[in-house]
Amino acid sequence: MARLEGKVAIITGAAQGMGAATARLFVQEGARVVLGDVLEDKGRALAAELGEAAVFTPLDVSREESWEAATALGVDRFGGLDVLVNNAGVMHWAPIEDIDVEKTERLLDINVLGNLLGAKAVVPTMKKAGRGVIVNISSVDGLRGVNGLAAYTASKWAVRGLTKALAYELGPAGIRVCSVHPGGVDTTLGNPGGLVGDDLQSKYVGVPLQRIGESEDVARATLFVASDEASYISGAELAVDGGWSAGTYYPGLPGTPSALMPS
Numbered sequence: 001m002a003r004l005e006g007k008v009a010i011i012t013g014a015a016q017g018m019g020a021a022t023a024r025l026f027v028q029e030g031a032r033v034v035l036g037d038v039l040e041d042k043g044r045a046l047a048a049e050l051g052e053a054a055v056f057t058p059l060d061v062s063r064e065e066s067w068e069a070a071t072a073l074g075v076d077r078f079g080g081l082d083v084l085v086n087n088a089g090v091m092h093w094a095p096i097e098d099i100d101v102e103k104t105e106r107l108l109d110i111n112v113l114g115n116l117l118g119a120k121a122v123v124p125t126m127k128k129a130g131r132g133v134i135v136n137i138s139s140v141d142g143l144r145g146v147n148g149l150a151a152y153t154a155s156k157w158a159v160r161g162l163t164k165a166l167a168y169e170l171g172p173a174g175i176r177v178c179s180v181h182p183g184g185v186d187t188t189l190g191n192p193g194g195l196v197g198d199d200l201q202s203k204y205v206g207v208p209l210q211r212i213g214e215s216e217d218v219a220r221a222t223l224f225v226a227s228d229e230a231s232y233i234s235g236a237e238l239a240v241d242g243g244w245s246a247g248t249y250y251p252g253l254p255g256t257p258s259a260l261m262p263s
């Protein structure tokens with residue numbers, strides 16, 4: 001049997017990148033999906049490609065009223081809501097002296113408030129059904145600190161905290177809440193310069209698995225967490241980062257990749 005047979009999922013930020021890969025995989029595994037994004041043309045094109053199992057709705061995750069249509073589509077078109085993947089996110093990189101307040105507020109509205117509003121929107125339906133799964137896409141930067149990404153890092157730690165609070169609050173209602181923490185992934189957000197080949201991979205020599213991630217690497221982990229295979233997993237954080245958050249290379253000690261060896 002397909003791993004999400006009979007399930008209905010809302011996926012945010014589904015027009016491209018990891019959200020789109022997750023939507024494709026979920027449909028392949030038997031789910032019907034509501035795709036939400038601010039990128040309407042791309043979102044509609046993906047829904048058309050996926051056929052009757054998918055529908056697109058314009059969704060700005062930071063606006064509460066925007067969620068009504070998304071949840072109504074899940075319930076009215078597909079008969080329920082079993083899974084929410086809070087995937088939409090944006091980045092703002094700058095040294096702390098140059099942090100832009102407006103961009104930071106927008107980032108927090110999307111990356112943090114957006115996740116919270118998503119949960120708020122789906123929980124009544126999930127509670128009625130007595131089951132549900134919320135998967136929040138945080139980041140490797142929600143597991144450690146990184147330079148130049150203060151606002152983004154703070155937002156992704158907030159997502160991790162929100163996940164744990166909701167796991168406690170919603171567990172008694174049969175709703176699981178987990179966070180997935182991608183490392184560098186080859187998407188518009190993760191590779192804005194569109195680097196390829198060695199130019200791209202050379203930026204990831206500090207990653208134990210020695211490569212950037214692909215959207216499908218993350219989608220497969222999200223699928224596992226969303227499926228009944230993870231039925232006793234809640235409040236957990238799953239790093240999908242090639243080992244990046246596991247530690248650090250100490251140049252010179254055995255096992256250090258040659259590119260990181262002192263010359």
Ligand SMILES: NC(=O)c1ccc[n+]([C@@H]2O[C@H](COP(=O)([O-])OP(=O)(O)OC[C@H]3O[C@@H](n4cnc5c(N)ncnc54)[C@H](O)[C@@H]3O)[C@@H](O)[C@H]2O)c1
Binds near residue numbers: 013037110137183185
């Ligand atoms: N790519 C990486 O290296 C990386 C690493 C760790 C975590 N992440 C996280 O993974 C998630 C997906 O990122 P991606 O790499 O696929 O990026 P992406 O830019 O390819 O996709 C993000 C999607 O979110 C949508 N979006 C932005 N603002 C929105 C809003 N207000 N409402 C609804 N949709 C909105 C965008 O239109 C886009 O389709 C994000 O939360 C990101 O922070 C990415």
